[in-house]
Ligand SMILES: [Zn+2]
């Protein structure tokens with residue numbers, strides 16, 4: 001008897017509306033979340049850990065953690081607010097991922 005069981009991460013796209021990536025400026029960033037599942041024979045059977053949502057750019061392959069930091073603003077460093085929508089952005093962002101306006 002050979003049983004393959006284990007914990008594997010599974011990436012979930014939370015919405016399929018592309019957002020503008022603050023780094024490359026292309027609308028190819030999506031809200032995603034990585035959940036961890038207990039799986040048997042590579043089939044996820046039970047979600048054991050719910051991940052934090054983040055924005056990941058398909059092109060830059062960089063996860064942007066500003067959403068997490070927006071929930072804990074005291075921990076944020078080097079942040080500034082979008083002049084347009086007031087959301088918290090990271091230093092170095094050229095475009096706001098929430099409203100798509102240049103900052
Ligand atoms: Zn990008």
Ligand SMILES: [Zn+2]
Pocket residue numbers: 082083084085086087096097098099100101
């Ligand atoms: Zn904005």
